[in-house]
Amino acid sequence: GAEAGSSSPSFFMATISQMVTEIIGPKEAGLKKPTIPEGKTRHLCDVYRSLSPEDKATFLRVISQQFGTDHDEVLKAAEGLPQAKEKSEGALLKAEERLQAALVPRYHDLFVQIGRLEGGVKYLVDMRADTLDLLTTVKDSSVSAELRSFSSCLREMLSHWFSAxxxxxxxxxxxxxxxxxxxxxxxxxxxxxxxxxxxxxxxxxxxxxxxxxxxxxxxxxxxxxxxxxxxxxxxxxxxxxxxxxxxxxxxxxxxxxxxxxxxxxxxxxxxxxxxxxxxxxxxxxxxxxxxxxxxxxxLSPIPGFRDWLVGEINKVLSSTESSSSDDSGVDGPTSTPPALLTSAELEKVAEIAGKEDALPLVTLKKLLQTNQWMGAESMVEMLRDPLMRLCARYLYLEKRRGYAVNPVANFHLRNGAVLWRLNWQADTNPRGISQSCGIMVNYRYFLGDTMRNSQRYMEEQHIEASQQVIDLAQAAGGVDAGGVDTPAGKSNL
Amino acid sequence: GAEAGSSSPSFFMATISQMVTEIIGPKEAGLKKPTIPEGKTRHLCDVYRSLSPEDKATFLRVISQQFGTDHDEVLKAAEGLPQAKEKSEGALLKAEERLQAALVPRYHDLFVQIGRLEGGVKYLVDMRADTLDLLTTVKDSSVSAELRSFSSCLREMLSHWFSAxxxxxxxxxxxxxxxxxxxxxxxxxxxxxxxxxxxxxxxxxxxxxxxxxxxxxxxxxxxxxxxxxxxxxxxxxxxxxxxxxxxxxxxxxxxxxxxxxxxxxxxxxxxxxxxxxxxxxxxxxxxxxxxxxxxxxxLSPIPGFRDWLVGEINKVLSSTESSSSDDSGVDGPTSTPPALLTSAELEKVAEIAGKEDALPLVTLKKLLQTNQWMGAESMVEMLRDPLMRLCARYLYLEKRRGYAVNPVANFHLRNGAVLWRLNWQADTNPRGISQSCGIMVNYRYFLGDTMRNSQRYMEEQHIEASQQVIDLAQAAGGVDAGGVDTPAGKSNL
Amino acid sequence: GAEAGSSSPSFFMATISQMVTEIIGPKEAGLKKPTIPEGKTRHLCDVYRSLSPEDKATFLRVISQQFGTDHDEVLKAAEGLPQAKEKSEGALLKAEERLQAALVPRYHDLFVQIGRLEGGVKYLVDMRADTLDLLTTVKDSSVSAELRSFSSCLREMLSHWFSAxxxxxxxxxxxxxxxxxxxxxxxxxxxxxxxxxxxxxxxxxxxxxxxxxxxxxxxxxxxxxxxxxxxxxxxxxxxxxxxxxxxxxxxxxxxxxxxxxxxxxxxxxxxxxxxxxxxxxxxxxxxxxxxxxxxxxxLSPIPGFRDWLVGEINKVLSSTESSSSDDSGVDGPTSTPPALLTSAELEKVAEIAGKEDALPLVTLKKLLQTNQWMGAESMVEMLRDPLMRLCARYLYLEKRRGYAVNPVANFHLRNGAVLWRLNWQADTNPRGISQSCGIMVNYRYFLGDTMRNSQRYMEEQHIEASQQVIDLAQAAGGVDAGGVDTPAGKSNL
Amino acid sequence: GAEAGSSSPSFFMATISQMVTEIIGPKEAGLKKPTIPEGKTRHLCDVYRSLSPEDKATFLRVISQQFGTDHDEVLKAAEGLPQAKEKSEGALLKAEERLQAALVPRYHDLFVQIGRLEGGVKYLVDMRADTLDLLTTVKDSSVSAELRSFSSCLREMLSHWFSAxxxxxxxxxxxxxxxxxxxxxxxxxxxxxxxxxxxxxxxxxxxxxxxxxxxxxxxxxxxxxxxxxxxxxxxxxxxxxxxxxxxxxxxxxxxxxxxxxxxxxxxxxxxxxxxxxxxxxxxxxxxxxxxxxxxxxxLSPIPGFRDWLVGEINKVLSSTESSSSDDSGVDGPTSTPPALLTSAELEKVAEIAGKEDALPLVTLKKLLQTNQWMGAESMVEMLRDPLMRLCARYLYLEKRRGYAVNPVANFHLRNGAVLWRLNWQADTNPRGISQSCGIMVNYRYFLGDTMRNSQRYMEEQHIEASQQVIDLAQAAGGVDAGGVDTPAGKSNL
Missing domain, CATH: 3.40.630.150 (Malonyl-CoA decarboxylase, catalytic domain)
Incomplete structure (x- = not known):
């Protein structure tokens, strides 16, 4: 391992390239595959495991770049399609098959060989983890496109092996x-x-x-x-x-x-x-x-709710600053972001916090960020309604590409669960307070309905929710602005 | 099951079609997949298992035809490739990805769903066996092309699940x-x-x-x-x-x-x-x-040797007939098939068999087909040399698409074994006599050489053989005609 | 092994004696036991296993004789009891303990050592089987008394190891x-x-x-x-x-x-x-x-019923002979054994068998011994009543030392089962016919009653039986003579 | 359970007595045993488990007293022995058998019944632990004699079940x-x-x-x-x-x-x-x-060494006191206990401890009892020789009933190990210091010698020791007095 990485970069890259070539054979497609002895493949894995993170990155870049799909081959195969179609069904199917073969990147064969080793599947799982890590740091868009293809080819293989x-x-x-x-x-x-x-x-x-x-x-x-x-x-x-x-x-x-x-x-x-x-x-x-x-x-955590809320406060604050004359975060013109707390609520916050001179929203933001609001019983009581309301809005109305922005919500809704009940002071550990102001949520599984729920969520982006959640979300300021379709949510009482 | 198959064919086909659609969703691609409850998939499998062979055939034809690749989609995706290539590497990779997705037949999803069931993989294995059986009877070339695609998509999935x-x-x-x-x-x-x-x-x-x-x-x-x-x-x-x-x-x-x-x-x-x-x-x-x-x-059987030999005899006989004037099967002009036995050998056969008036080759053929040659010790002794010789020719020189025509030989050679030794009277069971005149063969594995042997066989169609085999094959009449490259075969003495 | 047995008997016996002594130590009691290495014990077992049956017999005789209880030691210990009793409770208990120790034969230690070996328990089981076999052939009463003690000490140990x-x-x-x-x-x-x-x-x-x-x-x-x-x-x-x-x-x-x-x-x-x-x-x-x-x-077999019945017939026949003038086996004076079949039944037997000149009982005996009675449907029908009746008598009334003479009956009755139902033509295999004229019996377990039944059987020799069985036994000739206590048997209807 | 113990003592004792009688049957010996349903036995165990420690003690006393050996039966059986002996070998064996049966206490049957239950063996193990605990508190010698018999009968059964x-x-x-x-x-x-x-x-x-x-x-x-x-x-x-x-x-x-x-x-x-x-x-x-x-x-601890040493110091001190004029613990007249440290050593102790006015032995005793000697490096160094010497004396020479007084030593010597090496500062945990002044010992197993060693130890009370140990023990003051047989101990170099 050490010797593989210690020499000049170009030599190292050439070495990797050659080791892989010995395993998956030369570039020309179409040859039947001979039997590969495990020794070489195992050696490649051992080398990889012994590399430094930097050398691993090089390794992954070399393979994803040099052993990807042969684009010219693909283009050539694609060009032949129309002609094959005119010839016959059989010819078309054959042409498609050829095209499909051309689209398979060469590292696919490498994955197959590694997967056959004892411990090989675990190795591929770990290598994909490395790839995902690497992707977060790579700047070059072409490199990252290749790494993404690499990772996605790997994911496909792994899904087969990890099917239920x-x-x-x-x-x-x-x-x-x-x-x-x-x-x-x-x-x-x-x-x-x-x-x-x-x-x-x-x-x-x-x-x-x-x-x-x-x-x-x-x-x-x-x-x-x-x-x-x-x-x-x-x-x-x-x-x-x-x-x-x-x-x-x-x-x-x-x-x-x-x-x-x-x-x-x-x-x-x-x-x-x-x-x-x-x-x-x-x-x-x-x-x-x-x-x-x-x-x-x-009984699920709501990671990201507090951060989202602070972000929303920031939006209101900056919109307030820009629209200058307004001194509360409430009821601005339609271009301003939706209100978060009512004026009365904000005043109450300032009052309890004893910082009546500061902007109430700024005070609130600070209290939330420091978890200090949990210190005073009256503050906790006071914030119950607005936080529950805003949390319902976060889970029920905030979307990304049409789906729930909260990843835990997205997971359970995809599974066909119902957004069932928000629970106040459900997790009073510091961690729970920091994540979601102590709120937790139940996603409930009605076994007879999960398929329908899952389908409506995946196909229509419909979130099945209980009346509690819908009511809370409606009560949130954003409701008026965003518009809630009012499904006949199941009552949880 | 009964009710599914008893009604009119078109209704039955529509039913299948609808059941599958409910599982894998409508035709439009690109939608994220909702969670499918196992019940429907399981039901489809149960229905299939209960069908008569004819209805199973219909089932397979319907699915392979209606849920295959969307050719228009593929063509459209293929057309976009050149443009994407000019744009950027990233765009090309994306376009290829789209193309690859389009090439996946819709029944692929069905296989995935079934594979997740308890017993689902076994179900798919059995369904592929049915498909392979069906393929041997289907006449319509378009139907059989679709079934082949279906079978080959299934094989791909199964190879993932049955990887070592x-x-x-x-x-x-x-x-x-x-x-x-x-x-x-x-x-x-x-x-x-x-x-x-x-x-x-x-x-x-x-x-x-x-x-x-x-x-x-x-x-x-x-x-x-x-x-x-x-x-x-x-x-x-x-x-x-x-x-x-x-x-x-x-x-x-x-x-x-x-x-x-x-x-x-x-x-x-x-x-x-x-x-x-x-x-x-x-x-x-x-x-x-x-x-x-x-x-x-x-220590391997040689299925097909006797049948091949009888076929060769027939070829000589018919060529002899057509070339009329010749009255033995030996040494005809170059257009005639290679000789099998020497004149002396043939005479000896006729002599021992006591049928000196008949054509010796016809006598031999009959003896081989009835296993009667095994009855007389002198005949067994007499035939040892020619049969061993011809068997070496069969295993070493007879090819299909460049590879050994004998499937057992092809299996071991692909694995990197050496065609090591023919063994006379190695299987004297009636079964062994009928298959290969009692001859068996050793394919020997030299562990250090299997990769090289496998590679040379797969890439150059080179068969690694021992000197015994090469000598025997050379002694066979066909050797002169076909030309043997004389590898430095390992000696088995 | 071979060498151990080949030499002179006395040398062989001395060898055994010495090997055992090395394992269990010298005769003097009371010493604390050192740790014995397994090697010697294992060797003794190996030697035994390799012996011929005759040498095994010698081996068992030597050990049972030379390594039994030290009678003098026992007598001495027994003599001390009265004095100890007068002294104190503690002294008495100690004296009893000493007595108990003296009563333990020396081979007990050998069993303990062997039991610790891997495979040792199985060895002891097999050695006891050999001892039981040997006991059936030994004539000398002193030898057989020692072997019985040996076997019974072994049985005690095995019962501990094979407790439920x-x-x-x-x-x-x-x-x-x-x-x-x-x-x-x-x-x-x-x-x-x-x-x-x-x-x-x-x-x-x-x-x-x-x-x-x-x-x-x-x-x-x-x-x-x-x-x-x-x-x-x-x-x-x-x-x-x-x-x-x-x-x-x-x-x-x-x-x-x-x-x-x-x-x-x-x-x-x-x-x-x-x-x-x-x-x-x-x-x-x-x-x-x-x-x-x-x-x-x-659903149990009734081994021994046919043999018992033939024996009863013989008794009647010889009593008849001795009382000469009587020509049927029925209703002799009180000194004759109880009648088995009625005169009418016997005549019918003779008639169906077509051997009206012979003594009907002799005819019947022959028919039973050869299983020929099963050949004629009419004979089978005719014999149903008498055989069922006599079988009930055999199972319900025939005793040895107060308990049922039939071993299967004894086993189930001891377990607390009820003698429930005789079944005609229940086992028509030759084996079943020979054993019990095809009759089988149900011993039924009423889970709530097994303890009481078992107690009454073990302590009062009472057999709990159904009305069917009691009625049949009563109908048997012997019933009048032997007297049946009529328990309120459970009805099986 | 509660109800069983809450009533009057005599009623409680009668209840126990009756429950046991129901399980093991009435007093008369010789009856064959019926099958006992597990229910009653299980109930008795449950009752026992639920009792308070005091009630458990009563329970054990009742059983050990009322269901022990029938002494009259034993005496009667013992009296018959001489007569049987004169009659025949067989009669004697029978009489001994009867005697042996009479010696078996009635609770033996109870143990057998309990042992058959699921969890029964564990119950008996626990009940024996209770008995051993109880024995340490019982004063009445008759009660404790009965409990000892009870415990020892139980131990016998358990040894069978826990044989290797x-x-x-x-x-x-x-x-x-x-x-x-x-x-x-x-x-x-x-x-x-x-x-x-x-x-x-x-x-x-x-x-x-x-x-x-x-x-x-x-x-x-x-x-x-x-x-x-x-x-x-x-x-x-x-x-x-x-x-x-x-x-x-x-x-x-x-x-x-x-x-x-x-x-x-x-x-x-x-x-x-x-x-x-x-x-x-x-x-x-x-x-x-x-x-x-x-x-x-x-590598074994030496529990008790420090306590023994303190005891020896006390002996010297009191003997010193009584012999008054002597002011060191060294070299008293022959009636005084053996010296422990030399005068020089004792002076050194006093000097290092800085308590030169006190009696050095008193100082040493205090230092040992408080573990304070470990605090000063010079003291530790100084005490090395005397403590090692005395420890060797403790392990090698101190005996109880002829065997090593130290239980760990006794265990390993019985197994055939050699008293191999004392190790200074081998366990410097407070626990190790308190037990044995930090000294530990190796008992070494020479596999070929363990049987001989074990035999010599058990039969001759000979302790096989290395030269190091023998030399140390000899160097100890007591050596001269006690006399060491100098075995040719193996040298540990």
Missing amino acids: GLLHLQRITWESSCDILQKISEYEAVHPMRNWTDLKRRVGPNRRCFIFTHSTMPREPVVVLHTALTNQISDNIQTIVATALPDEEDADDINTAIFYSITSTQKGLQGVELGNYLIKRVVRELQAEFPKMTQFSS | GLLHLQRITWESSCDILQKISEYEAVHPMRNWTDLKRRVGPNRRCFIFTHSTMPREPVVVLHTALTNQISDNIQTIVATALPDEEDADDINTAIFYSITSTQKGLQGVELGNYLIKRVVRELQAEFPKMTQFSS | GLLHLQRITWESSCDILQKISEYEAVHPMRNWTDLKRRVGPNRRCFIFTHSTMPREPVVVLHTALTNQISDNIQTIVATALPDEEDADDINTAIFYSITSTQKGLQGVELGNYLIKRVVRELQAEFPKMTQFSS | GLLHLQRITWESSCDILQKISEYEAVHPMRNWTDLKRRVGPNRRCFIFTHSTMPREPVVVLHTALTNQISDNIQTIVATALPDEEDADDINTAIFYSITSTQKGLQGVELGNYLIKRVVRELQAEFPKMTQFSS
């Missing part, structure tokens, strides 16, 4: 292997575990922890889903992760499953659908174990 | 599960087992039976490899399959592994490389278990 | 290991299996085959219990073992478990209660799997 | 189950683990942790043995338990196994030999894994 039928569902308990439990503890990012007692609780009575593993990556949880078994839809995360559990489960007292944490552990599998399938499988498992289980819901 | 990293190697012994042992017994086509004693012997001492299984098809051997552990390269199959075995292995007496039967059990995986990988894995296992093992070889 | 908590219940199906299934097939003595299809059926749908294994004898079924799942108490064995089974079970149609074969495979475990525990465990398993299961019953 | 062949060896790694690893962590008393990192290290590279489990107590380590793999006989425990370990093992650098902690986890199995067998099995495992392993040794 090849993933193994495994329930994790305190009797599971220590190394796997340790990984589950380390991977948990949503509600981190502080110690082994925490961990023991999350795999203990009234909890179900399921993972997907893959036969090519033994002892490695690919996706982790934590579920709490309750008798109502939970509105607070601390009751789930910070409460002492009973010694035994009372199956009679269980009718609800709360998905309170789902983690995809492999960055390199970004864009490969896994969490969705894990939820579905777990629902089936739970239904089999608890025939009386009737309610399925997430 | 996802297959599990398992050694089978008498302590393995009865149901799996029973399947291994039933699948064995090369050297059939008559009873459980036969089976017990094939998984007992001095034998190794390995299988590949796949996690989506539990308890189903996908490929089976039978190996005998010996101290020399076996020249006879009965000593392997019909001999009482010792109670215990003597590891000190083992230095050779003879692959004497390899079976791919799933017709639907035709064209998906599996046997090659199983041999490689088994070699690794055996090397780990027996560090002193130095020789690896097959 | 150390046995593992395992269900055997067609997916179980071939070697275990093969053993199950070979061990089946009650209803032998002819081939693997038979075997597959006995572990297939509507059947449950359970075994006990022991951790010291891996892959060895210690007891085997075959159960049929039905919807009524079976009255015929062929419907169980010779009927094609459905592809799947219909749990709704199952409410009865029929234990139709139970086999203890290790002769050396004779007298160690195992079958009883297996039945209990299987009942628990079945109740868990089929909550609606309400009926548990055996 | 029934224990399963299991290697524990970081991939083992969390619950078992947690137990291993909690059970470790010799060198406690502070956290999971500690634990991970003890099952990681260069370590082997093996346990025995028993099939009746799943997931429960019965004995735990921790071994370090090194290249020399370790002289310090911190290098084993507190050092960062390498990522991978280097098998070439391993030739020594150090047993540094062995724990029997079940108090109720006291007196049942287990640790010995675990060491033997682990030696076999390690030899199989590391064929080059040549050295096996413990």
